[in-house]
Amino acid sequence: QVHVTESGGSLVPAGGSLTLSCTASDPWFSRYAMAWFRQAPGKEREFLAGISQSGRRLRYADSVRGRFTISRDGGKNTAWLQMNALKVEDTADYYCAADGNPGTVDSVAVDAAPWDYWGQGTQVIVSS
Numbered sequence: 001q002v003h004v005t006e007s008g009g010s011l012v013p014a015g016g017s018l019t020l021s022c023t024a025s026d027p028w029f030s031r032y033a034m035a036w037f038r039q040a041p042g043k044e045r046e047f048l049a050g051i052s053q054s055g056r057r058l059r060y061a062d063s064v065r066g067r068f069t070i071s072r073d074g075g076k077n078t079a080w081l082q083m084n085a086l087k088v089e090d091t092a093d094y095y096c097a098a099d100g101n102p103g104t105v106d107s108v109a110v111d112a113a114p115w116d117y118w119g120q121g122t123q124v125i126v127s128s
Contacts, residue, residue, distance in 0.1 A: 002026045002117040006096045009122030014088055020081040020122060022096030030074035033102040035115060036081045038092035038124075045095070049081060050108035057106040064090075086126045093121040 003025040012018050022034065035050035049070035050059045058070060064083075072079040079096065097115035102108070109115065 002032075002098055002100070004096050004098055004117050004119040006094060006119040006122040009094060009124045011125045011127060012086055013127050014086060016086050016126075017082070017084045018086065018124060019083070020094055020096075020124075022079040022081075022119060024077050024079075024098055024117075026098075027077070029077040029098075031100065032117075033099040033108050034070070034072055034079040035097045035099070035108065036068075036070060036079075037095045037097060037112060037115075038090075039095070039121075040089075040092040043092075045112050046092075047110045047112070048094075050110065051079065052104075052106045052108050053102055054105040057108055059108045059110060061110075083124075086124075088126050088128050091124060091126045093123050095119055095121045 008020040036048045039045040051070045067085045069082040096119045098117040
């Protein structure tokens with residue numbers, strides 16, 4: 001069982017920046033594809049960004065492309081989500097997910113179903 005833990009959620013003004021962190025308990029972290037999702041009250045969980053096992057492929061939702069950046073460091077078992085130009089509509093619970101069977105080293109799923117391990121979430125509130 002892999003434990004995934006997010007941190008970094010906070011209250012931030014619109015236009016501000018925030019970086020979320022995700023750590024995984026598995027020392028073979030580099031074998032996993034990683035992703036960030038979010039869920040706002042009353043809405044479905046939404047894919048935001050993903051990075052492949054190899055690190056070569058990045059995928060972003062249209063709603064965050066150009067504002068958010070996903071990255072990873074295998075040596076630190078950590079992935080990050082750098083969020084810039086935050087908007088009020090970015091307010092949500094943010095979740096990190098790990099996919100232990102991504103198919104290929106460059107695969108990144110955008111649906112929630114393939115992701116095996118999820119953190120408990122960290123809350124981001126963007127004030128107007």
